[in-house]
Amino acid sequence: MNLSASDFYQKISSDENAVIVDVRTPQEFNDGHIQNSLLIDIYNPTFQSKILELDKTKNYYVYCRSGNRSYHAGVFMLSEGFGSVQHLEEGIISWTEKLER
Known part of the structure; x- marks a missing residue:
């Protein structure tokens, strides 16, 4: 589930899904x-419902500033049946x- 910045870039550049x-x-x-990027703020009370509206058959690449929030979002997504979830381990920094912009 954890990807370095270079691996994350390679994956999102080549994955049509x-x-x-x-x-x-x-x-x-x-x-x-x-x-x-699709913005779904993990601090927003609607976060879980917005995540659950997504197509579980797609490949998800999740990131935040440092990797902590995206890790927890990825764990939630996997627990809800999303098949492919990767996160930017050290975040956008x-x-x-x-x-x-």
Whole structure:
């Protein structure tokens, strides 16, 4: 489930079934996010219901600032039957590729 920044980048670049999920706050998201990321704030009370609306057959790549929130989001997703969930182990602070703003 844990991917380094380089492995995360390689996976999302080559996986046609990838869904990238940013679990940070809207402010953090607006400060810069990975291209094509879907924002689902883990601190929002609707987080679990929004996650459960997602297609469980897709491949999910989850990230946050440092890896803690995305790890917990990934554990939740796996417990709810999502088949493929990876997370950016050291978070976006380890990301060296371009960010969208």
